Amino acid sequence: MSHDVRLRPSARGPLVLVVDEELTRRSILSRMIRAFGYSVRNCPTSREALQFLRDHPREVRLLIADLMLPGMDGGELVERGLDLDPTVRVLLTVDTDNPEAVELHAGYHDFAWVRKPITFSALANRLDELFTRRPLPRYTPPMSPPVRTWRRSGQFQA
Secondary structure, eight states: OOTTOOOOOOOSSSEEEEEOSOHHHHHHHHHHHHHTTOEEEEESSHHHHHHHHHHSTTTEEEEEEETTOSSSOHHHHHHHHHHHOTTOEEEEEEOTTOHHHHHHHGGGTTSOEEESSOOHHHHHHHHHHHHHOOOOOOOOOOOOOOOOEEOTTSOEEO
């Protein structure tokens, strides 16, 4: 496992696993996430991220992965990560200026994503959506309006 994966315990917020092959981008993203009060671990490869998920079951609450990871792309990593822990939230980072990334992203359109380069406000919005999203209420068919009748006094009666 890479020296970049930090295994020290933290009493801070939910654990976020950041996976990106570029050290600078990984470091910047990790600092932004820590600024929001979350704990962060880093992995440079999909293989190391999957191993971290196996070694720390149910600890990671959000998996952030670059879509264009070498070897196993970020979308496949996310799918495999969800197989290990279906409760983990996921966020892909996508370079929308890269035609290959845009084409690959079409296959993973069901996952939350954020455009690279990632801004502080865009990340804040995504984290808020991912951690505060409430389940949709169950569908209940609309009730038919009450039958109202006209009273002789000139008023409607329910």
